[in-house]
Amino acid sequence: MITVQVLRKTQEATGICSYELARADGAALPAFSAGSHIDVQVPGGLTRQYSLCNDATEQHRYRIAVLRDPASRGGSVAMHDALKEGDTLQISEPRNHFPLVHAQKTILLAGGIGVTPLLCMAQRLAAIGADFTLHYCTRSADRTAFRDEIAASPFAANVKFHYDDGDAAQKLDLAREIAQPQAGTHLYVCGPTGFIDWVTKTAAQQGWPSEQVHLEYFGAAPQDTAGDQAFDVKIASSGAVYRIPADQSVAHALQQHGVEILMSCEQGVCGTCITRVLEGECDHRDLYFTDDEKAKNDQFTPCCSRARSKLLVLDI
Ligand code: FES
Structure with missing residues (x-):
């Protein structure tokens, strides 16, 4: 495990805080690639996974973002309510189960807090001059973490925001956006289970091969354990x-x-x-x-x- 300090805690949107983590002595952290996450020992003893959402070339800090979800098992509430700037945390080295593959074109589909690994991917794709679009779907503008940062970034033109409470014209017409499977195009989706299911089902209906659809869930799927047997x-x-x-x-x-x-x-x-x-x-x-x-x-x-x-x- 690595001991880090919370350098900065920032309210990024309603219910969402980001945390900048660094070694107390300022030494370099292990390198990571876009799509990586770390395990964080959350105040109260739980371990949670959070995607890194800063530029993957940075080694002086990791940045994570957490949605406060009172319905969760307590990790996100502890992060929001108990963790302050200057506190120390134990984290794992970064691991990547959601890596970018080389593609002619990349379509990133973010649902809410699922933007975190995709933001890191967008920075990487922009840095190498790749052809990509990030569709960022949220309930409303005030719940859209990193909105101003993205709008001011060099890749702002590659990002389309879609708000549930906005007018119909700006909503994501997914079936149209991914209507034509292309051999060199890869889709990446991250967000709540319902959002991922919507994207993966729509992609399958449009004929996308599963090898070109990459996904990462936030939180566990609801389980029906009533019929479980020994x-x-x-x-x-x-x-x-x-x-x-x-x-x-x-x-x-x-x-x-x-x-x-x-x-x-x-x-x-x-x-x-x-x-x-x-x-x-x-x-x-x-x-x-x-x-x-x-x-x-x-x-x-x-x-x-x-x-x-x-x-x-x-x-x-
Ligand atoms: S401990 Fe994470 S998948 Fe089993």
């Missing part, structure tokens, strides 16, 4: 078989038997806990794998995913 997990290396109760995750149940699985988000978003599956059928509950990866049934996220079969054999 099942068994076998540890391939030792042959030990453990019962996973209906109301406990695989990772937590194994932990009680001394089998440690590294976890971070515990909600199927970050991919830290990915474990290979040798036998059995997974019940994938994560937002991390693509549909194709899930269909292969050879790995799963034991922090939240379960089994459809009576037994899963894990490669640990």
Whole structure:
């Protein structure tokens, strides 16, 4: 973990603050690429992932932005209410599960706070003179983080703002914008689950291959756990078989038997806990794998995913 100090906390929009993090001694931070996130140990003990939204060439600081969501499990409220300038935080090194690929054209689609990794991508694409457009959808202008910063940036002409409460003419006509799949064009979408589902469904309807549609969710998908059943997990290396109760995750149940699985988000978003599956059928509950990866049934996220079969054999 890296210890950083909150250099600056800025109200960027209604309910959204940004935080500039740097080492207290001013030393360089590990380099990162556009689309990266860090784990942050939030006041109160939770760990949360936040995308870096500053220019990826900077090494003197990381910048994250957080939407205060009282309906969440408490991480965002603690960040807003408890964290002040000058406080120290523990963070991980940056990791990137949402990297930019080389493309002739890039379309970035942001829903609300989902702008953070896409803002970093926009800065990178602008710096290399790439052909790109950022569509930034929010409820209203006052809930649009970084609006003035983007409007004053060298890539302002590449950005289109779309407000839910604005007139019909400025709303995002997604089916029209992505009507023609092009081999060299890649789509990136980040935002709440409903926004991502809208984009991915529309893209699929318009014939976009899934390899050209890249996504990153914020927060976990709602789960219906009412029908969950107990099942068994076998540890391939030792042959030990453990019962996973209906109301406990695989990772937590194994932990009680001394089998440690590294976890971070515990909600199927970050991919830290990915474990290979040798036998059995997974019940994938994560937002991390693509549909194709899930269909292969050879790995799963034991922090939240379960089994459809009576037994899963894990490669640990
Ligand atoms: S701990 Fe994040 S996906 Fe499992």
